[in-house]
Amino acid sequence: MWDAFHYCEVLAGRFSASECERIIGLSQGQTALRSVMPGRNASPIRDSDLFWIPRTAKTDWIFERVREVVTQYNVRHGFTLSDDLGQLQLTRYAEEQLYNWHMDLGPGAMSRRKITVVVELAAKGYDGGGTEVFYGDGANNRIALSQGDALIFPSFIMHRALPVHSGTRWTLVWLADRSRATEITGHDWAISSKRSNSPGTFSASRAAAMYGSQSVTFPRTTLVTRHHALR
Secondary structure: HHOOOOOEEEEEEOOOOHHHHHHHHOOEEEEEOEHHHEOOOOOOOEEEEEEOOOOOOOHHHHHHHHHHHHHHHHHOOOEOOOOOOOOEEEEHHHHHHHOEEOOOOOOOHHHHHHEEEEEEEEOOEEEOEEEEOOOOEEEEEEOOOOOOEEEEEEEEOEEEOOOOEEEOEEEHHHHHHHEOOOOOOOOOOOOEEEOOOOOOEEEOHHHHHHHHHOOOOOOOOEEEEOOOOOO
């Protein structure tokens, strides 16, 4: 696996411009779920608006397209993934909204995440913004994405959504989970968390579905304490 490992890969043109607009249009009639995670200073770690896309006859084509992206990527990496695609996350970043450096991992159900997919839906509809991936240097790591491109990487990779200066950025996100039938062994990542006295809170129906409540409290800092090949 590691001989073929890259921090991230871009699969270009997975959705056409008209398909991207159709996906964005799924937000119409929905109430946005505001996701804000406070930081240590005045700037938040996360500030974005979320819409959840369930799998229906109307949206099945989107799920199948995302599955194709993950399957192509996973041929070389061999992650053991669940067949349950869950819901897709449609994310809106308006002016000054962002999601600072983070991994897509956490306690409980979030510890099963293996692969992150981010599809750029409105590449020309905003200034600023974009996604950076951490390579060991925290500057100038912005990934050039065109509308319809899919950025894919292991969920343990540090990344961030840069603040939008004007306009609106839209992304489609899917977090591929490890199969629930897979036992946790030494081949999985162990996560240790340090919590502060004022953790951020993420309120969403997705959290309710996963945790049985209307809010989930996230730790301030998540550190990888040991690493082995993921399967």
